[in-house]
Amino acid sequence: MTRFHLPESQLPTAWYNLLAHLDEPLDPPLHPATREPVGPDDLAPLFPMALIQQEMSPEPWIDIPGEVLDILKLWRPTPLVRAERLEAALGTPARIYFKDESVSPAGSHKPNTAVPQAFYNQQEGITRLATETGAGQWGSSLSFASAQFGLECKVYMVRASYEQKPYRKIMMQLWGADVVPSPVDDESSPGSLGAAISDAVRDTVGRADTHYALGSVLNHVCLHQTIIGLEAKDQLAAAGEANPDVIVASCGGGSNFAGIAFPFVKDDGVRLVAVEPASCPTLTEGRFEYDFGDVAGMTPLMAMYTLGHDFMPPSIHAGGLRYHGDSPIVSKLVRDGRAEAVAYPQGKVFEAAVQFANAEGKIPAPETAHAIRGAIDEALAAKETGEEKVILFNYSGHGHLDLAAYDDFMNGRLVDA
């Protein structure tokens, strides 16, 4: 067997809250003006109270509301797949499994949190959400989720993507969202994720009917993604495996890595590897310190690895990995040595993506290809040592709307600085 499906009846009904299992508390987020720890009231203009509570919750498990489960069931549980043909192509004794998050409506893991975020906002009487998006993965996920709950959705899309990548913009519009290029006040700027966050936060604080939604980084976002790793645990057992020896995931703001890795943090002997682009090396070369989440310095300061909130990452194809900071929990795991981080240049990443596509058939998102590069290198290391190790990676999204990037790669137009 190569594909391991869970029945709908085994969809997890609670998220795993790693925050409650940490040996010491996280450094608290600080108010951008006073630099005092922020309280729930400081965050209330941006988020519904249910999400603010999750952001700080001491509960080890948090129930997933039935209304959320009903929508997640449109595509969950997602398959766990053994990449046997990739193993054969590599000649490795390792067994490689991937969790296929590309089967969601928007084509990535991001709807796992978009749906509960839209739900809790609707429950609190909010009628409109504002957010930012880079290449469009998050914007399309939140547009889909907003449509499910009858919410308006305003998306500030990084201008370079808005102009060069029309298809995700069309998906957002199809799901009823209003999409505008960011920065709104400078038509000559190609924009950045940090600047688009500033636009979305500015929109939110100016309107009582509107809240803000973030697609990664925050604790509640990481929490919602743990459904991935919880399913994977059951599916690995069904495949006759104990825990994996190593888990690999690409890392932009950290929620994708969190999703597959957090449920395994307390398990001994499971290495956790976060893979990031060499051009935006937050975990491998950033500093661990308090920094803003956005360019304008409007968000709370978080203790995390950061390249500086004004860092302008070069335009690479893995738009979803171009963020200057990282989840505070993921940052702590790396700083404490519980998780490892590696960085790869684009060329090596696309090489792995093409090898995977030819062995397994599926064409990964460039972000996902970072994890594939990491998993392949783990499998090649196992070949050197002759170890039968078990590798699990997160197949975070498909690349069907990223074919221009593959065209660049195949025609030698993809240059690494």
Ligand SMILES: *Cc1c(COP(=O)(O)O)cnc(C)c1O
């Ligand atoms: C956004 C995205 C990522 C990165 O997720 P983070 O939570 O920001 O680390 C990885 N893969 C795909 C396909 C994405 O869309």
